[in-house]
Amino acid sequence: MRVLWVVNKPIPAISEATGLPVIQSIGWLVQMGERLSENAELTVIFPADSAQLPLQGEAGRIHYVAIKAITLPEQLNQNSIDSIKAIISSISPDIIQIWGTEYLHSLAVFRAVQELGMADRTLVYLQGILSVIKDYYWAYITDPSIRRPTLKDRIRKTGPNLEYQDFLIRSRYEEELLKQAVHVIGRTAWDRESVLKLNPNVHYHLCNETLRPTFYQGGWDLTLCEQHRVFVSQGYYPLKGLHLALKGISLLRDQYPDIRLYCTGKDLTSHTLHDMIRETRYERYIRQLIDRYQLKDHVVFTGNLDAEQMKEQYLKAHVFLSASSIENSPNSIGEAMILGTPVVASDVGGVSSMLSNEKEGLLYQADRVEDMAADIDRLFRDNVLARRLSAGARERARITHDPETNYRQLISIYEEIARGTR
Numbered sequence: 001m002r003v004l005w006v007v008n009k010p011i012p013a014i015s016e017a018t019g020l021p022v023i024q025s026i027g028w029l030v031q032m033g034e035r036l037s038e039n040a041e042l043t044v045i046f047p048a049d050s051a052q053l054p055l056q057g058e059a060g061r062i063h064y065v066a067i068k069a070i071t072l073p074e075q076l077n078q079n080s081i082d083s084i085k086a087i088i089s090s091i092s093p094d095i096i097q098i099w100g101t102e103y104l105h106s107l108a109v110f111r112a113v114q115e116l117g118m119a120d121r122t123l124v125y126l127q128g129i130l131s132v133i134k135d136y137y138w139a140y141i142t143d144p145s146i147r148r149p150t151l152k153d154r155i156r157k158t159g160p161n162l163e164y165q166d167f168l169i170r171s172r173y174e175e176e177l178l179k180q181a182v183h184v185i186g187r188t189a190w191d192r193e194s195v196l197k198l199n200p201n202v203h204y205h206l207c208n209e210t211l212r213p214t215f216y217q218g219g220w221d222l223t224l225c226e227q228h229r230v231f232v233s234q235g236y237y238p239l240k241g242l243h244l245a246l247k248g249i250s251l252l253r254d255q256y257p258d259i260r261l262y263c264t265g266k267d268l269t270s271h272t273l274h275d276m277i278r279e280t281r282y283e284r285y286i287r288q289l290i291d292r293y294q295l296k297d298h299v300v301f302t303g304n305l306d307a308e309q310m311k312e313q314y315l316k317a318h319v320f321l322s323a324s325s326i327e328n329s330p331n332s333i334g335e336a337m338i339l340g341t342p343v344v345a346s347d348v349g350g351v352s353s354m355l356s357n358e359k360e361g362l363l364y365q366a367d368r369v370e371d372m373a374a375d376i377d378r379l380f381r382d383n384v385l386a387r388r389l390s391a392g393a394r395e396r397a398r399i400t401h402d403p404e405t406n407y408r409q410l411i412s413i414y415e416e417i418a419r420g421t422r
Contacts, residue, residue: 001039001040001041001094001095001414001415001418002040002041002043002091002092002093002094002095003036003040003041003042003043003093003094003095003096003097003414004043004044004045004088004091004093004095004096004097005033005042005043005044005045005096005097005099006044006045006046006096006097006098006099006100006105006106006109007029007044007045007046007099007100008046008047008099008100008103008105008106009023009046010023010044010046010048010064010066011023011029011030011033011044011059011062012030013030013034013059013060013062014044014046014059014062014064016059017057017058017059017064018055018057018064020048020052029099031210031212031213031403032210032406032407032410033062034060034061034062035403035407036407036410036411037060037061037062038061039411040414041063042061042062042063043062043063043064043065043091043093044062044063044064044065045064045065045066045067045087045109046064046066046067047066047067047068047069047070047103047105048066048067048068048069049069050068050069052066053066053068054066063091065087065091067083067084067087067105067109068080068083069105070103070104070105070108071104072104073104075104076104076107076108076111080108081108081111081112081115082112084108084109084112085112085115085116088109088112088113088116088118089116093118093121094121094414094418095121095122095123095414095417095418096109096113096118096121096122096123097122097123097124097125097185098110098122098123098124098125098177099125099127100125100127101124101125101126101127101130101173101174101177101178102130102170102171102173102174103170103173104173106173106177107173107176107177110122110124110177110180110181114180119180119181119182120182120183120417120420121417121418122181122182122183123183123184123185123205123413123414123417124177124178124181124183124184124185125184125185126184126185126186126187126191126195126328127328128191128326128327128328128349129174129178129191129194129195129198129328130167130170130171130174130175131171131174131175131194131198132194132326132349133167133171133239133326134164134167134168134171136239136325136326136348137160137163137164137167137237137238137239137325138160138164138238138239138325139238139239139240139241139243139244139324139325139366140244140325140366140367141238141243141285143285145281145285146160146238146281146282146285147160147161147281148281149161149281150279150280150281150284151277152277152278152279152280153280153281158280159280159281159282160237160238160280160281160282161281163237175198178195178198178199178202179198179199180199181199181202182202182203183202183203183205183417184202184203184204184205185204185205185206185207185410185413186204186205186206186207186328187206187207187208187209187328187329187350187353188328188329188349188350188353188354189350189352189353190328190349190350190353191328191329191349191350192204192206205413205416206409207406207409207410207413208400208401208402208405208406208409209329209331209334209401209406210401210402210403210406210407211331211334211335211338211401212307212331212335213307214307214308214311215307215311215334215335215338215339216338216403218311218315218339219315219339219340219394220314220315220339220340220341220342220390221315222318222383222386222387222390224315225315225316225317225318225341226260226316226317226318227258227318227380228256228258228259228260228318228380229259229260229262229316229317229318229319230245230249230259230260230261230262230317230318230319230320230321230376231261231262231263231313231314231316231317231319231320231321231336231341232245232261232262232263232264232320232321232322232323233263233264233310233320233322233330233332233335234263234264234265234332235263235264235265235286236265236282237282238282238325239324239325239326240323240324241322241323241324241325241346241366242263242286242323243285243286243289244323244325244366244367244369244372245261245263245321245323245372246261246286246289246290246293246295246299247289247293247369248321248323248369248372248373248376249261249293249295249298249299249373250293250294250295251369251370251373252373252376252377252380253293253294253295253298255377256380259298260298260299260300261295261298261299261300261321262300262301262302262313262316262317263299263300263301263302264301264302264303264304264305264310264313265301265302265303265304266301266303267301267303268283268286268287268290268301269287269290269296269299269301271287310335311335311339314335314336314339314341315339315341317341318342318379318380318386319341319342319343319344319376319379319380320332320333320336320341320342320343320344321343321344321345321372321376322343322344322345322346322351323345323346323366323372324346324348324366325346325348325366325367326348326349326366327346327348327349327350327351328349328350329350329351329353329354330351333345333351333354333355333361334354334397334400334401336393337354337355337360337361337393337394337396337397337400338393338394338397338398338401339394340390340391340393340394341390341393342361342362342379342386342389342390342393343355343360343361343362343389343393344361344362344364344372344375344376344379345361345362345363345364346363346364346365346366346372347363347364347365347366348366351363354396354400355393355396356396358389359389359392359396360389360392360393360395360396360397361389361393362375362378362379362389
């Protein structure tokens with residue numbers, strides 16, 4: 001079987017072969033690609049700057065071809081579509097899978113497969129549904145200052161307002177693609193319901209995700225973790241809810257003077273002029289909340305972490321917290337669950353398809369910070385509950401994220417589509 005993957009960034013093996021920057025956050029995709037290339041002819045195409053083209057070759061068993069990056073709507077023209085058609089025709093794939101629906105190059109590839117008459121052999125991967133997610137971007141922030149750009153925002157054209165506008169634009173690209181897709185692949189009741197609202201005629205295929213390899217080894221132990229330590233996997237933009245997590249921690253600070261919230265990313269507790277000049281509006285908002293809630297001694301920013309360092313954070317934590325205003329199936333929850341770190345999560349999007357409340361974790365309504373704090377408090381106080389949820393989460397996650405099961409399911413979907421039986 002010849003399989004063509006369309007990805008947003010080159011997988012690490014390709015980056016190493018070409019000298020491009022290595023992206024570590026897509027380890028789950030790497031594992032599936034390596035497994036697939038053992039039994040199928042896998043070609044990966046990805047966007048690259050014009051100066052880097054032509055760019056093609058082999059990285060181990062995986063073939064790769066770069067296409068010209070499309071960054072502006074006017075670049076999505078017939079010439080770009082024709083060049084992609086030529087690449088696809090030269091590969092002659094049995095199956096095409098598009099990973100990432102909200103980019104112009106993804107839309108260009110889909111238009112190309114339509115013109116080639118191959119839309120019925122193209123499978124679109126649902127990461128999140130931006131047309132829904134965009135409505136939750138501000139994550140219950142009512143402070144109007146969040147929309148005022150900082151100096152860094154003005155100079156580098158960053159910040160929440162521009163990020164939100166980017167969400168709106170990319171959601172339109174995604175919506176156009178999904179409304180015309182023949183086959184999609186998802187993993188939660190939420191993404192199924194969301195895509196069927198956009199396209200009632202689409203064929204929905206269920207396949208769970210495989211996690212990065214390091215998380216399948218080791219496990220959380222209550223006696224070895226740091227008591228009253230809470231881990232949040234990221235807080236780069238509002239919908240991840242770091243501002244909500246800070247408020248929740250502030251409600252517990254007096255009861256647990258040793259409570260610590262650990263979060264990936266750069267240190268936002270620093271107040272130097274240099275730091276303040278270089279911060280985005282959301283970063284400034286977080287720093288102000290840390291001051292307002294008097295949490296400087298209770299928040300630790302870890303910097304950017306690789307998979308092993310992330311695993312260490314999960315194992316050291318007493319609780320893993322997902323405070324997002326919306327999610328589909330966050331890998332961070334899956335990673336925490338398979339290691340057994342007790343999970344407290346906002347009951348949003350597809351999260352309830354990953355874990356059941358009181359069985360594999362504790363779920364709360366996203367805007368009810370008091371309930372978040374109460375759930376964390378329960379796990380701090382009740383060791384029996386923490387161990388029970390830990391065991392339940394590991395059992396569920398071992399099934400959900402079993403690499404062999406997920407690989408066989410993906411191959412079954414490919415074969416079904418290639419045969420034209422769906």
